[in-house]
Amino acid sequence: MVTMRNPLACEACPVRDRAACSALDDNQRHELESIGRTVRLKRGEVLFHAGEEAPASATLISGALKISSLDAEGTERILSLVHPAGFVGEMFAPVAHHDVTAIADSILCLFPADRYEKVVDRFPRLAKALLRRSSEDLFASRELIDLMGRRTALQRVAGFLKAMADAASSSPCHPAQRFDLPLTRGEMAGMLGLTIETVSRQLTRLEKDAVIAREGARGIRLNDAAQLEALAA
Amino acid sequence: MVTMRNPLACEACPVRDRAACSALDDNQRHELESIGRTVRLKRGEVLFHAGEEAPASATLISGALKISSLDAEGTERILSLVHPAGFVGEMFAPVAHHDVTAIADSILCLFPADRYEKVVDRFPRLAKALLRRSSEDLFASRELIDLMGRRTALQRVAGFLKAMADAASSSPCHPAQRFDLPLTRGEMAGMLGLTIETVSRQLTRLEKDAVIAREGARGIRLNDAAQLEALAA
DNA sequence: CGTTGGTTTGATGGAGATCAAGCCTCGTGG
DNA sequence: CCACGAGGCTTGATCTCCATCAAACCAACG
Numbered sequence: 382m383v384t385m386r387n388p389l390a391c392e393a394c395p396v397r398d399r400a401a402c403s404a405l406d407d408n409q410r411h412e413l414e415s416i417g418r419t420v421r422l423k424r425g426e427v428l429f430h431a432g433e434e435a436p437a438s439a440t441l442i443s444g445a446l447k448i449s450s451l452d453a454e455g456t457e458r459i460l461s462l463v464h465p466a467g468f469v470g471e472m473f474a475p476v477a478h479h480d481v482t483a484i485a486d487s488i489l490c491l492f493p494a495d496r497y498e499k500v501v502d503r504f505p506r507l508a509k510a511l512l513r514r515s516s517e518d519l520f521a522s523r524e525l526i527d528l529m530g531r532r533t534a535l536q537r538v539a540g541f542l543k544a545m546a547d548a549a550s551s552s553p554c555h556p557a558q559r560f561d562l563p564l565t566r567g568e569m570a571g572m573l574g575l576t577i578e579t580v581s582r583q584l585t586r587l588e589k590d591a592v593i594a595r596e597g598a599r600g601i602r603l604n605d606a607a608q609l610e611a612l613a614a
Numbered sequence: 615m616v617t618m619r620n621p622l623a624c625e626a627c628p629v630r631d632r633a634a635c636s637a638l639d640d641n642q643r644h645e646l647e648s649i650g651r652t653v654r655l656k657r658g659e660v661l662f663h664a665g666e667e668a669p670a671s672a673t674l675i676s677g678a679l680k681i682s683s684l685d686a687e688g689t690e691r692i693l694s695l696v697h698p699a700g701f702v703g704e705m706f707a708p709v710a711h712h713d714v715t716a717i718a719d720s721i722l723c724l725f726p727a728d729r730y731e732k733v734v735d736r737f738p739r740l741a742k743a744l745l746r747r748s749s750e751d752l753f754a755s756r757e758l759i760d761l762m763g764r765r766t767a768l769q770r771v772a773g774f775l776k777a778m779a780d781a782a783s784s785s786p787c788h789p790a791q792r793f794d795l796p797l798t799r800g801e802m803a804g805m806l807g808l809t810i811e812t813v814s815r816q817l818t819r820l821e822k823d824a825v826i827a828r829e830g831a832r833g834i835r836l837n838d839a840a841q842l843e844a845l846a847a
Numbered sequence: 848c849g850t851t852g853g854t855t856t857g858a859t860g861g862a863g864a865t866c867a868a869g870c871c872t873c874g875t876g877g
Numbered sequence: 878c879c880a881c882g883a884g885g886c887t888t889g890a891t892c893t894c895c896a897t898c899a900a901a902c903c904a905a906c907g
Contacts, residue, residue, distance in 0.1 A: 448756070450760060452760075452764075452847055453847050454847065458759075458760055458763040460756040460759050460760060461756065461759075471749065471753075472745070472746075472749065473746050473749050473750075474749075474753075478753060478756075479756070501742070502738075502742070505735075505738035505741060508738060508741040508742050508745055509734070509735070509741050511745055512705070512741055512744055512745045512748060513705075513706050515745060515748040515749060515752060516704065516705065516706055516707075516748060517706075518752055519748060519751055519752050519755060520704075520707075520711060522752060522755035522756060522759065523681070523693040523694065523711075523712070523755060525759055526691075526693050526694075526755065526758055526759055526762065527683060527685075527691055527693060529759065529762045529763065529807060530691040530762065530804070530805075530806075530807040531685075531807070532807060532895095532896075533862075533863095534862075534863065565884090565885065565886090566885070566886065566887095567885080571763070572763075574762060574763040574764070574765060574807075575863080575864090576863075576864060576865080577885090577886080577887095578863085578864080578865085578886095578887085578888085579862090579863055579864075581886065581887055581888085582863090582887085582888085584887095585887075585888085597872090598871085598872085598885070598886060614685055614686050614687065765863095765864075766894080766895095767894080767895065798852090798853065798854090799853070799854065799855095800853080808895080808896090809895075809896055809897080810853090810854080810855095811854095811855085811856085811895085811896075811897085812894090812895060812896075814854060814855055814856085815855085815856085815895090817855095818855075818856085830904095831853070831854060831903090831904090
């Protein structure tokens with residue numbers, strides 16, 4: 382984990398109009414800027430460890446994170462993905478509940494927990510913006526619950542691909558025609574409550590049925606988005 | 615749905631020190647009181663319907679709610695349970711995403727969306743309290759995701775019973791020794807991604823193994839909480 | 848007393864977990 | 878430059894667990 386002491390470059394920030402801090406005016410944002418610092422993570426590096434005390438808060442600028450936990454047998458279960466402009470950090474918990482790990486090379490704004498909370502108290506607009514983000518996260522969580530409640534493996538994998546296509550798209554209403562999966566097969570399996578083999582088989586099946594085409598291990602091209610959606614049930 | 619015009623009885627409210635409004639001082643709470651009204655729901659009655667415009671916000675005083683959606687085949691999928699002091703309502707969404715239904719006779723404080731938001735803007739402490747609640751809901755969501763990610767039906771049912779025992783307990787650290795399931799078998803199945811029959815079979819199995827005892831269709835007595843936890847993996 | 852909604856139990860088949868190889872890609876070092 | 882190894886991915890064979898279909902049970906209630 383590389384920490385940069387130099388000031389955050391809010392002016393050039395690619396998520397400046399979508400992240401929670403976008404609710405602030407220039408003066409307020411400068412104040413927030415002064416307590417944060419930029420952090421770079423490479424794929425696989427851990428930001429927070431479950432059980433860690435007083436975790437910080439952070440906004441993801443680019444890349445992707447996963448929030449996960451390990452069960453007794455040591456298999457990873459992915460609870461959430463974090464996309465750029467997303468917020469991580471449990472402001473009200475004394476210890477972190479889950480692991481947070483980069484699944485792609487990432488850049489983020491990191492804020493010490495105590496100082497961040499003080500800023501939240503002084504700037505109500507920030508509190509409200511965080512509430513909005515939290516509501517969105519909650520909604521995303523419920524979408525994942527919905528996905529995992531599906532009973533067949535095909536429905537789950539199809540629904541997952543659909544969700545990834547939507548997330549990868551620049552326009553919010555249309556799915557991306559072509560994108561790279563940010564997760565390994567094992568991570569997908571851990572997210573969907575399946576095994577690696579089953580995920581792999583469903584992907585080959587979708588390719589045989591010409592719903593998708595695979596380009597290497599990670600690349601996905603959507604041949605028939607409507608059919609994909611139908612299969613997701 | 616019975617709506618009462620008479621003022622909310624905050625002074626006598628059983629959740630007055632746990633709900634979001636507990637963050638307010640007396641004057642502020644009176645103001646909130648003036649825009650809300652008490653609503654009584656019987657089991658099965660719907661508070662919000664998915665797709666409904668401008669849903670209100672509400673705090674649950676007693677009883678229990680479920681947040682659910684219907685998939686294409688018409689099977690219900692439960693996304694969340696709401697316990698007393700819990701908050702429902704999507705302040706930032708123009709339309710409701712999910713159905714909200716009483717699963718027990720319930721009493722709640724209902725606030726019109728627009729007026730509630732105005733109050734939130736004026737009282738930053740309320741915004742922060744809602745943020746805390748939202749974080750807790752998010753955490754609960756992730757626990758459910760964790761539960762549903764388990765691969766065997768026994769683990770899911772055991773984990774669910776454990777969660778219900780914890781929720782039913784007055785003390786936060788010890789599970790209740792005896793409680794009633796708030797859900798039908800069908801609702802449990804919808805929550806765990808299983809079928810009614812499988813849920814039923816796992817319960818009989820747990821009873822045969824003397825981990826639990828059943829008292830009628832809904833009553834559960836915990837014989838061996840440690841074993842239950844172990845089975846939940 | 849019959850009906851209805853929820854629950855339990857049984858029998859069967861199929862979907863997915865598990866076990867086991869083999870393959871592809873990339874990075875490292877000889 | 879090629880060999881090698883390590884991860885990650887795919888494919889196959891088998892077996893287990895759960896969904897499905899079907900029927901009976903039970904309690905509450907009109």
